Structure formats: C-alpha cells, structure tokens
Amino acid sequence: VQSGALEATATGPQARAAAGAVRELSRDALDELRRMVGLLRLPAATAQELAAGQGLAGIPALVEAAGPQTHGDLAAAGEEQDGGAPPAEVQHAAYRIVQEALTNVRKHAPGARTEVLVRRARGELLVEVRNGPGTQPPPAMPSGGHGLAGLRERAVQLGGDFHAQPAEGGFLVRARLPFREA
Incomplete structure (x- = not known):
C-alpha cells in the first residue's frame, strides 16, 4: 500500500519507476509467502474428504465430468486390493x-482427447493424465499459476515424484505416490 502511494505521489519518472518496481516485487513476494504458508497449513487428508469423494473413488466422476473425449484406465480407483x-x-x-x-x-x-491412468503397483500409486492437442480455441480463463507446482510439492511431500511436460502435441502429467501397504 505504501509503495503504491509513493508511486502515485513521486515526482519524476525515475522515482515513480522505482516505486512501481518496489510495489511489484513486494506483491510478488507476498503472493509467494502466502502460497508457502498455505502449503504449510495443508491438513492431511481426512476420512471426511474421502467420504466427500475426494479420494480414489471420486476419480471416475472427474473423468466422466470431463466429457466424452476423456477416457480412464482406473484399475486402482475401483475395489480395494489386497493390502487395503x-x-x-x-x-x-x-x-x-x-x-x-x-x-x-x-x-x-479444450476438446483434446485425454487419457487418465491410475494404477497401484508394489506400494505405489501411479497417476498419469495425457492429452493430445486441443480441438477448440482455449477460453479466456484466469490462471492461478501455481497448480502444477503445488501438485509437485504434494507428491514430493509424500515421498514421490511428479513430472509435467509437453508430449506428442499435447501434455503429460505423471506422478508416483509411494505408501506403506498394510
């Protein structure tokens, strides 16, 4: 706020530019700090979240809601397997x-053919979402800009890994999430 006021009242273009730069850097630092504090405050998933469909059982609904161009191979999202x-x-x-x-x-x-794979193998959950090129112009949607970074941090926090990259005219998101089997 103070740097914005300084920018508005500064005399001379150099002083205004410097105040504007301070304001921008301050805003960026505050946004990053908020994001980091938010990550630290993330609660562990609870039974309530799973009951609300935000676990493996909810993934088929996400795939279905994404539309007919989205298909899933969701072996791990179905019945419980040996080991719980x-x-x-x-x-x-x-x-x-x-x-x-x-x-x-x-x-x-938008409109891209998309494949969702969720597999369980030897104490790991493997998640992959691969899409081809879009078939429609992208809508003007705001971007938070931290979605993939937040997912990477979540996977690493669980001892896994996360990769997101262009692939075959589209994009590939892949995560490995290890866990101790019962």
Missing part, C-alpha cells in the same frame, strides 16, 4: 492431480 486401501493423504493427492490436470486440459487444450 492406500492412505487417505495418498488417495487425496491422486484425486487432486487428476482434478488439476483435467482442469488444465479444459483451460489450455
């Missing part, structure tokens, strides 16, 4: 990865 269900925080992370990746397809490549 993955922990709530792993399920919730998988759900959020699929949700954010499908949101990005809608934002950046």
Whole structure:
C-alpha cells in the first residue's frame, strides 16, 4: 500500500519507476509467502474428504465430468486390493492431480482427447493424465499459476515424484505416490 502511494505521489519518472518496481516485487513476494504458508497449513487428508469423494473413488466422476473425449484406465480407483486401501493423504493427492490436470486440459487444450491412468503397483500409486492437442480455441480463463507446482510439492511431500511436460502435441502429467501397504 505504501509503495503504491509513493508511486502515485513521486515526482519524476525515475522515482515513480522505482516505486512501481518496489510495489511489484513486494506483491510478488507476498503472493509467494502466502502460497508457502498455505502449503504449510495443508491438513492431511481426512476420512471426511474421502467420504466427500475426494479420494480414489471420486476419480471416475472427474473423468466422466470431463466429457466424452476423456477416457480412464482406473484399475486402482475401483475395489480395494489386497493390502487395503492406500492412505487417505495418498488417495487425496491422486484425486487432486487428476482434478488439476483435467482442469488444465479444459483451460489450455479444450476438446483434446485425454487419457487418465491410475494404477497401484508394489506400494505405489501411479497417476498419469495425457492429452493430445486441443480441438477448440482455449477460453479466456484466469490462471492461478501455481497448480502444477503445488501438485509437485504434494507428491514430493509424500515421498514421490511428479513430472509435467509437453508430449506428442499435447501434455503429460505423471506422478508416483509411494505408501506403506498394510
């Protein structure tokens, strides 16, 4: 606020430019600080979130809601397998990865053929969302700009890894989320 006031009342173009730069840098630093504090405050996924469909059981609904051009191979999202269900925080992370990746397809490549894969293998949950090129112009949608970075941090916090990159004319999001089987 003070740097904005200084910018408005500064005499001379150099002083206004310097005050504007201070205002921009301050705003960027505050945004980054808020994002980091938000990450620190993220609660572990709870049974309530899973009951609300924000775990593996909710992923088929995300795929269906994304439209007919989206298909899923969701073996791990169905019945519990031997060893029990993955922990709530792993399920919730998988759900959020699929949700954010499908949101990005809608934002950046509407109409793109999209494949969602969720697999469980030897104490890991593997999540992959791959889309081709969009078939429609992208809508003017605001971008938060931190979605993929937040997903990467969530995967790393769980001891896994996360990759997002252009692939075959589209985009690929892939995560490995390890967990201890019962």
